[in-house]
Amino acid sequence: MGRIRFCDSCGARLPRSASARRRYCDDVCRAQAYRERKRADRAWGLGLMLGEAEWVGDEGMIRLLTCPECGHILFAGATRRSDLIYCSGRCRSRVWRRRAARRARERA
Ligand SMILES: [Zn+2]
Ligand SMILES: [Zn+2]
Structure with a gap:
């Protein structure tokens, strides 16, 4: 019991009393983690789009991306x-x- 856990966003140590489901120190860290995930998703989506555009030779799309x-x-x-x-x-x-x-x- 009482395993030391750390915030998934900033890496700060979570209070020992934090519930087992808690992953961030506070809402600020949770929002930050959410934003970062969104950005990663978008980067991945864009990479996918570019790959597709290159595959079909869509010059206009490649230029856009x-x-x-x-x-x-x-x-x-x-x-x-x-x-x-x-x-x-x-x-x-x-x-x-x-x-x-x-x-x-x-x-x-
Ligand atoms: Zn944090
Ligand atoms: Zn550039």
Whole structure:
């Protein structure tokens, strides 16, 4: 009896008095664990979609699911329309910089 258990989310030790079914220290940890699981599900779903698109050669879908700059799979954490195209701000600004450099060259 009284086996020491730890929170599934943050790893903190659960009080000895915690019921056997309890897995998290509190609701915050439970919500955090839920969010992480959701994210993992989405990543898995996206990977599946991309695999399917590649299998049937659906270029439009592949473009939608991957970053045109680095080819990484895109996670829809985007808040703005322009965020949807690239996987990260880093890729987006890299493209912008390249575009600006090209424009500068064309003007010269
Ligand atoms: Zn916790
Ligand atoms: Zn990228």
